[in-house]
Amino acid sequence: TQLLEQSPQFLSIQEGENLTVYCNSSSVFSSLQWYRQEPGEGPVLLVTVVTGGEVKKLKRLTFQFGDARKDSSLHITAAQPGDTGLYLCAGAYSGGSNYKLTFGKGTLLTVNP
Amino acid sequence: DTGVSQDPRHKITKRGQNVTFRCDPISEHNRLYWYRQTLGQGPEFLTYFQNEAQLEKSRLLSDRFSAERPKGSFSTLEIQRTEQGDSAMYLCATSLGGRETQYFGPGTRLLVL
Numbered sequence: 062t063q064l065l066e067q068s069p070q071f072l073s074i075q076e077g078e079n080l081t082v083y084c085n086s087s088s089v090f091s092s093l094q095w096y097r098q099e100p101g102e103g104p105v106l107l108v109t110v111v112t113g114g115e116v117k118k119l120k121r122l123t124f125q126f127g128d129a130r131k132d133s134s135l136h137i138t139a140a141q142p143g144d145t146g147l148y149l150c151a152g153a154y155s156g157g158s159n160y161k162l163t164f165g166k167g168t169l170l171t172v173n174p
Numbered sequence: 175d176t177g178v179s180q181d182p183r184h185k186i187t188k189r190g191q192n193v194t195f196r197c198d199p200i201s202e203h204n205r206l207y208w209y210r211q212t213l214g215q216g217p218e219f220l221t222y223f224q225n226e227a228q229l230e231k232s233r234l235l236s237d238r239f240s241a242e243r244p245k246g247s248f249s250t251l252e253i254q255r256t257e258q259g260d261s262a263m264y265l266c267a268t269s270l271g272g273r274e275t276q277y278f279g280p281g282t283r284l285l286v287l
Contacts, residue, residue, distance in 0.1 A: 164216030
């Protein structure tokens with residue numbers, strides 16, 4: 062069974078602070094996605110990374126894919142209350158079923174005004 | 175709106191009843207996936223279609239569950255003789271053939287009393 066560990070599981074911060082969320086596995090990903098999910102809704106895609114060492118920026122969000130394609134991080138600069146939500150990473154494993162995503166449990170972020 | 179749609183958004187049923195959910199994909203996407211998400215967890219893979227062919231079913235999908243995609247467009251997920259443990263969010267996702275980025279619908283939240 063391939064596991065994808067996310068940390069921290071919960072994060073509560075004040076508006077304006079920076080934060081980093083981590084996603085780790087012992088297996089190699091062929092691709093990795095980050096999603097944001099609000100209560101009662103489906104996950105909304107933020108980014109897809111496929112190349113080891115890749116860095117992608119989406120406004121105040123910076124996504125990094127590890128060189129070995131086993132880990133990823135999401136960094137948010139100057140967090141705002143609108144960033145509140147569940148952040149999920151999901152990976153398609155290299156050499157496995159490239160269509161089946163394995164999700165972490167998510168990081169529940171609360172940004173307090 | 176050209177995104178993935180799901181119907182109904184919410185379903186409350188009594189234990190032992192049958193329920194059916196529908197997913198309409200993004201029009202050009204030939205791959206369709208069903209996931210289940212319980213509270214505090216990330217989504218878990220249930221089954222996958224490429225066009226009308228169901229290519230994989232998770233061990234999570236008991237004999238009471240059946241999914242179809244008769245014309246390679248919309249899909250249905252039926253649960254027979256529902257149990258309280260079936261209460262969850264059922265998510266549908268679709269992707270373009272040959273790519274791994276999956277786009278999710280808003281989900282159907284099922285509550286079995």
